[in-house]
Amino acid sequence: MSEFDICVLGGGPGGYASALYAASAGLKVAIVEKDTMGGTCLNRGCIPAKGLLQAAEVYRTVGHADTFGFKVPQGETTIDWPQVNKRKQGVVDQLVKGLEGLLKRRKVTRFDGFGTMNKDGKVVVDGKVIDADNVIICSGSVPKVFPGMELGPRVYTSDEATNSTWDSLPKSVAVIGGGVIGVEFASVYIDMGVETTLLEFMPDPILPIGTDREVANTVARSLQKRGVKAIGGAKVGKLEDTGKSVKVPYERKGKQEQIEVDQVLIAVGRTPATSGQGFAEAGVKIDDRGFVEVDFNTMATSRKNVYAVGDCVNSPGLAHVAYAEAIVAVKSILGENPVPVDYQNAPFIVYSHPEIAWVGLSEEAAKEQGIEYEVKKHPWPGNGRAMIVGETEGMFKVLAKPNDGPIIGWHMSGPWASELMNSGYYAVNWEATPSDVAHLIHAHPSLSELIGETMITFSGRSLHG
Known part of the structure; x- marks a missing residue:
């Protein structure tokens, strides 16, 4: 018998979720992590970034x-x-x-160190081969950096931020990239009084991909109203650190x-951390x-008894998607025929001010796929609780198939x-x-009243709207 049923390679969300779920199912689990667990x-990322956003709020x-x-008192x-x-x-x-x-408490055995795989498909840490029947690769990702954007004391990624x-x-910062990470940090910086410029390669500088454009524009307007200079269609060249600032x-x-700014945050996405770990050599x-x-x-890979998530x-x-993938992988190992993750209908959130969240199809995606739909929307200013809280920016937008068909898109800012x-x-x-x-x-x-009010309008009737 092997020493472990599963060896989890990586202690991030996908990794620790795999370990915890497998251990709760009675499996003997090992987890390998070279750094701090989590x-x-x-x-x-998620937790410290939201901590900064809360401070900004x-x-x-x-x-x-x-x-x-x-x-x-002023000042x-x-x-x-x-x-x-x-x-x-x-x-x-x-x-x-x-x-x-x-x-x-779940009796998961931890191995500290950088884990790799050998040609036999086993995990190796500091020369020790971990004997496990199955492996779940959860090696995570690292910030992406383009040529000409070398990191330094004034040029950094979200990891350092x-x-x-x-x-x-x-006093001033340039955020390169208008995706989720860039927008969240731009929101932090501008609310903390930092002169903030956001540069994005795509024409729409704020959340250019994936989000419903109409809803994303409410966030764009808010950021720009608060002072963010958002520039779309910008191809950034080689950065020059002068020793006191960055050109x-x-x-x-x-x-x-x-x-020319004091600091630059590079937020152009992330790339999988899969090199140098022997995965390809292991098949x-x-x-x-x-x-x-x-x-x-x-979640099975091309190598038998090796899975990957996150x-x-x-x-x-x-x-949260990594959590779901972890459950699918463990259930697959247990032979329980899991329900696969529905990626199209996974929840997405941007914790900027205002927040934006969605699930399902955007209006642009529905049009691109040729799906017929009806759309209803409501702004916040008429909602009593929003007025009490003092936060009335944004909107709620719903897409549903015609004639009281299923809801296919749900977008909020x-x-x-x-x-x-x-x-x-x-x-x-x-x-x-909508009638449901x-x-x-x-x-x-x-x-949440805004939800009910909007759904009623699909019937052609309304209360306050």
Whole structure:
């Protein structure tokens, strides 16, 4: 008998979820991690980034305290950047400690070190071969950096931005990339009083791919209203660190331009961390972009008894999707014929201000696929709870097939879109119709009332709208 039923290679969301789920099913599990348990999401990504966004929200709220009747002396509210990072790191450390304790209680054996695979399909750590019947590869991803964007003290990625050791914020920053990471950090910087320029290669500078354009534009308008200079169609050239600042040249509409800023955040995406680990030599196929090739019905790779989940496979690259893939992989190992992950109907969230969240098809995608649909939408200003909270930017937009057909797209921007979207996830994945949702009672006063109001309008009738 092998020493372990499963060896999990990587301790990020896909890895620790695989280990915890397998252990709860009674399997004997080993996990290999070269760094702090929790991977990018917990240590350098999702959690610390949202910690910074929450700090920015507090600072923004204090700045508007007078609208609620509280007088804050002008100029007396200052940012203690080290304390901001200390609080953020405290949350991270507490979650890491909890995760490590949970793995220990589930009797998951941990191996510290850089894991590779040998030609026999076994995981090797510091020369020790881990004897396991199955392997789940969860090697994660790293920030992508283009030539001419060499990292340094004034040029960094989101990994460094969330683990900042600076004494204070820069006065000006250029964010290269208008995707999820770039938009979230642009939101942090501008709300913290940093002069922020966002440069994006695509024509639409804010969330150019995947999001419903109309809803994404509400976020774009908000960022620009707050001072973000968003420039689309910008091809950034070689950065020049002068020792005191960074010169950022870019070409736009055939014209050469340049800005000079204190710091540059490179947010042009992430790439799978699959090189140098012996996967190909072990018979695990890697595609030309570096992703581990899998059968998404089972998460099995080309090598028997080897599976892969998370950022190292060509899926959305979200922690909650990695959790779902981990369950599919473990169930496949157990022979339980799992339901595959439905990637088209997975939930997506951008934690900017305002937040944006969606599930299902955007209007652009529905048109491209030739799907007939009806669309209804509602803005926030008429919602009493949104007015009370003081957050009325954004909108709610729903796509459904004609004649009270199933809801196929659910898009929100505005207050707590990240939480409200979960009801949309159920609606889309359970193929609910607008009338199914419309007859349900939404509490008053609440932000969720906007959902009920919008669904009623599909019938041609309405309450307040």
